[in-house]
Amino acid sequence: MLNKKYLSELFGTAALLSVITGSGIMGQNLGQGNDAVALLGNSIATGAGLYVLITLLGPISEAHFNPLVSVMAYKQKQLKQKDLLPYIVSQIIGAVIGVWVTHLMFHLPIIQASSKMRTGLGVWVSEIIATLILLTVIYLGIRYAKKHIAMLVALTVTAGYWFTSSTFFSNPAVTLARSLTDTFVGIAPENIFGFLIPQIIALVLILKAIKK
Numbered sequence: 001m002l003n004k005k006y007l008s009e010l011f012g013t014a015a016l017l018s019v020i021t022g023s024g025i026m027g028q029n030l031g032q033g034n035d036a037v038a039l040l041g042n043s044i045a046t047g048a049g050l051y052v053l054i055t056l057l058g059p060i061s062e063a064h065f066n067p068l069v070s071v072m073a074y075k076q077k078q079l080k081q082k083d084l085l086p087y088i089v090s091q092i093i094g095a096v097i098g099v100w101v102t103h104l105m106f107h108l109p110i111i112q113a114s115s116k117m118r119t120g121l122g123v124w125v126s127e128i129i130a131t132l133i134l135l136t137v138i139y140l141g142i143r144y145a146k147k148h149i150a151m152l153v154a155l156t157v158t159a160g161y162w163f164t165s166s167t168f169f170s171n172p173a174v175t176l177a178r179s180l181t182d183t184f185v186g187i188a189p190e191n192i193f194g195f196l197i198p199q200i201i202a203l204v205l206i207l208k209a210i211k212k
Helices: 004-031 035-061 067-075 081-105 121-144 146-163 172-178 189-211
Strands: none
Touching: 004 035, 004 081, 004 172, 035 146, 067 081, 067 121, 067 172, 067 189, 081 172, 121 146, 121 189, 172 189
């Protein structure tokens, strides 16, 4: 039987990706081509979904839903070594399932590849900054305002959609899964490493800062 912590990470990440992908599709459909309307719906739904998921699943698995957060937790001795890889695998599998289930709900081909290009120096720098902000909020939130962590993360991500050119991916599992949807929230597979590398750079920077 799967550990309930791993199931929590799988289910939570799947639900998160379903919210991200589904609200993007709905926003684009209802916005009739207005990207601002689509992004507004997408950001609000994502923030709301994150708040609910972190609040409910936090007591079970700490609600990471993000390999970077799991690595940071491991480095701070908040996550056991034996749990690190299962957490990351659960998050990636959950993210992909979330995208596929959303395609099914919206009568779209389940297996897709995104054609949406997200690249360029500005976007790469944006993703470093976005990831640094997210990990810093989580680190400080857990340390000084743990009872508010769900709201802190939810509001950070909601705002991040709007003030970053990369729209605040900040999550390798999310990045990989969004390459599998040719919808509003997609990212072309050839652009994945342009996001993963900045995310990893940000993780290294925050870990060095914490160590000091």
